[in-house]
Amino acid sequence: MSLLPLFTQQRPAPPELTIKALLEFAGQTIDGALVEAVAIPWFEILEMVKKDPQSIYSIEPRTWEEIIAGAYSRAGFDEVILTPRSGDKGRDVVATKRGIACVRIFDQVKAYKPGNVVTAEDVRAMLGAPRLLDDEFLKPYIPYRLELKAREPLLAWLDELSEHKS
Numbered sequence: 606m607s608l609l610p611l612f613t614q615q616r617p618a619p620p621e622l623t624i625k626a627l628l629e630f631a632g633q634t635i636d637g638a639l640v641e642a643v644a645i646p647w648f649e650i651l652e653m654v655k656k657d658p659q660s661i662y663s664i665e666p667r668t669w670e671e672i673i674a675g676a677y678s679r680a681g682f683d684e685v686i687l688t689p690r691s692g693d694k695g696r697d698v699v700a701t702k703r704g705i706a707c708v709r710i711f712d713q714v715k716a717y718k719p720g721n722v723v724t725a726e727d728v729r730a731m732l733g734a735p736r737l738l739d740d741e742f743l744k745p746y747i748p749y750r751l752e753l754k755a756r757e758p759l760l761a762w763l764d765e766l767s768e769h770k771s
Contacts, residue, residue, distance in 0.1 A: 627671040628678075628687065636699055637688035643675035651767040654760065661756070666716040670697040672763065673714050679766040682710075695731060723753065 627650070631641035650672065653660050664672070667690060674687040677700035684701040688694075698712040713731045715723050728751070754762070 628675055634686055637686045640674050640678045640685040640687055647675045648767050648770055651763050655764055669716040670714045674698045676763055676766050
């Protein structure tokens with residue numbers, strides 16, 4: 606029995622966007638890879654998205670995590686960590702900005718197909734991701750703020766950050 610007819614009947618898979626080295630790393634931390642800077646392909650992807658917004662759906666979820674980590678780096682955060690693919694405690698990126706106060710953002714990146722939205726359950730799960738509310742000592746001192754960034758505001762922020770490559 607020949608398998609050739611089975612292979613010729615299958616349709617080719619749609620092309621995938623594969624770009625390596627979006628970020629430059631400065632080493633490892635306990636939470637993941639410490640982002641040092643964005644690399645040239647980071648700008649190229651955002652230029653592609655600017656020209657064809659529908660191209661966002663061809664970008665793999667892990668690449669989106671790298672894009673967002675790069676965005677925090679470009680936005681001037683002092684420490685940006687890209688967490689591992691698994692075992693990340695619900696966090697994809699941890700971004701820290703130091704100054705008069707220290708702000709730490711736990712970001713979870715969702716990359717869904719058109720028409721699919723982030724569910725309320727997804728949001729509830731993220732609120733518990735750092736597990737700080739369970740800490741009896743910290744609980745009274747930590748006000749939480751949750752921000753959901755939809756497609757259009759996210760793309761506008763990325764476009765602004767990618768304007769100047771210096």
